[in-house]
Amino acid sequence: MMFTFSPRSNDLRERLLAFMDEHIYPNEARYFQEAEELGPWKVYPVVEALKPKARELGLWNLFLPPSPHGPGLSNLDYAPLCEVMGRSHLAPEVFNCSAPDTGNMEVLERYGTAQQQKAWLQPLLDGEIRSCFAMTEPQVASSDATNIESTIVRDGDAYVVNGRKWYTTNATDPRCRIAIFMGKSDPANPDRHRQQSMILVPMDAPGVRVIRPLPVFGFYGVPDRASEVEFDNVRVPADHLLLGEGRGFEIAQGRLGPGRIHHCMRLIGLAERMLEIMCRRTLSRKAFGKLIADQGVTIERIAESRIAIDQARLLTFNAAHRMDTVGNKVAKAEIAMIKVAAPNMACKVIDWAIQAYGGGGTNNDVGLAAAYATARLLRLADGPDEVHRQQIGKLELAKYR
Incomplete structure (x- = not known):
């Protein structure tokens, strides 16, 4: 079939191409240099310098599907825009369209309460903080998510979170404030797909420790701030649970x-x-x-x-x-x-x-x-x-x- 795109998608694509030529490609060498010299624990100044320019031009949060917070683009309309941004490792974060923040924002928008959205979604939409997604574990074959061994246990008005995660992108970023953590809340449930829950864990909570950054083929920070993170008896308020027990x-x-x-x-x-x-x-x-x-x-x-x-x-x-x-x-x-x-x-x-x-x-x-x-x-x-x-x-x- 022939795929056609809305006038808005076509206009945004032209504006993105112009921004890439003017601001992204000329700054790529600086970006890689900052990543190499500053390492995965720092904020890269070039990214922060370019974000306001992208936001002023309306090239911001383009990934969000039709919603109160997004531009209302369909997946098909977003496809050619995402392709343009994918041409450079520098681009996605500049436009606030980088993983895992995009997925985490979609989770918070789709499944989060009003309180959770106010605390975490809005700062992410504004590009003020970063987030991480803690699912993969070093001790099990995480290609089968039912294998996860981390736990989320109810204790009064809180949950106690335990586990070791890795390839947790963004955890070394000093702006990373929140993790979406997946663990087992009901390991005895005969339905293996109802044993897991997801909970929002503040990265500054006692018991959260970023153990180390993980290089990807020798690269630290770019293309991925992969990290290993330990959650040791982390107490999280019960209202931080997403959607409900067993729905992870x-x-x-x-x-x-x-x-x-x-x-x-x-x-x-x-x-x-x-x-x-x-x-x-x-x-x-x-x-x-x-x-x-x-x-x-x-x-x-x-x-x-x-x-x-x-x-x-x-x-x-x-x-x-x-x-x-x-x-x-x-x-x-x-x-x-x-x-x-x-x-x-x-x-x-x-x-x-x-x-x-x-x-x-x-x-x-x-x-x-x-x-x-x-x-x-x-x-x-x-x-x-x-x-x-x-x-x-x-x-x-x-x-x-």
């Missing part, structure tokens, strides 16, 4: 669907940028008497990259359209398909770009190394390829059983 898995599914498609949208933009770098590089360098661009293997890889990016983009547009028209639950096959297709596509395109660029492609001077780290980690984040393929295969077989 339900919240997780509601959160991860939009998060997965956002990752894929950004990856398409990143892959597009890497293809552009590959083309420009190979048109400017000669080897064995002719341009690298004229070598047969280079032409073939550029062609295959063009095909793969466009395939992934159309698959993502289709998933966004399905989410808008039939809902995330019915569109689960389409979401799973893009979650497999987009990271694998991006890994291949970026790998070819590194190969075409030469040794310099491995040192991150032009962002190729960080781009590959991003694409590779997204074959695991929000569910590994194998889990999504399993779901896709079962849904396909169900048609014929």
Whole structure:
């Protein structure tokens, strides 16, 4: 089918492209330098300098679906905007559209009480604080979320939270004020998907300890402020529970669907940028008497990259359209398909770009190394390829059983 976008989406895309040219691309080197020099425990000044400019131009919180707090864009209308922002690691946070804050804001808007929204959602929408999502654990296979061992136990007018989490993005950020923590509140429940709850845990609560930042392929801070966090007998007021006991898995599914498609949208933009770098590089360098661009293997890889990016983009547009028209639950096959297709596509395109660029492609001077780290980690984040393929295969077989 042909996908068309609203006039508002088209206008925002043009404004985003202009902002990227004027403010994002010229500041990328500074961004990577600050991340390397300041490390994962600091705020990067370039990000804070650019946020007000984006907000003044109305390029802020574009990810939120129709709601009292958002611009009211559909998933399909947001797709080309997210792609533009995905072209640079610097961009998403500048526009207040970076993970995991986007998913956490959607959770708070969808499932939070008025009190929870006032305390945490509004400061997140304003870009005043950051948040983290504490789900993955080092001691269990977290691809199966029913494996989690962390606990949320009622004690009078509070819950006591215990557990060790890792790959908890943003936890080292000094502005990180709140964690959405998933743990078992009813481990004896025969329904494995009703054993879990989610609760809001202030990061300054006694017993919360950020143990260490975790590098992603040697990168600290960019592309991910991955962290390991310990929750040791943390007492949290009972009114910090989200939605109700036993509904953690339900919240997780509601959160991860939009998060997965956002990752894929950004990856398409990143892959597009890497293809552009590959083309420009190979048109400017000669080897064995002719341009690298004229070598047969280079032409073939550029062609295959063009095909793969466009395939992934159309698959993502289709998933966004399905989410808008039939809902995330019915569109689960389409979401799973893009979650497999987009990271694998991006890994291949970026790998070819590194190969075409030469040794310099491995040192991150032009962002190729960080781009590959991003694409590779997204074959695991929000569910590994194998889990999504399993779901896709079962849904396909169900048609014929």
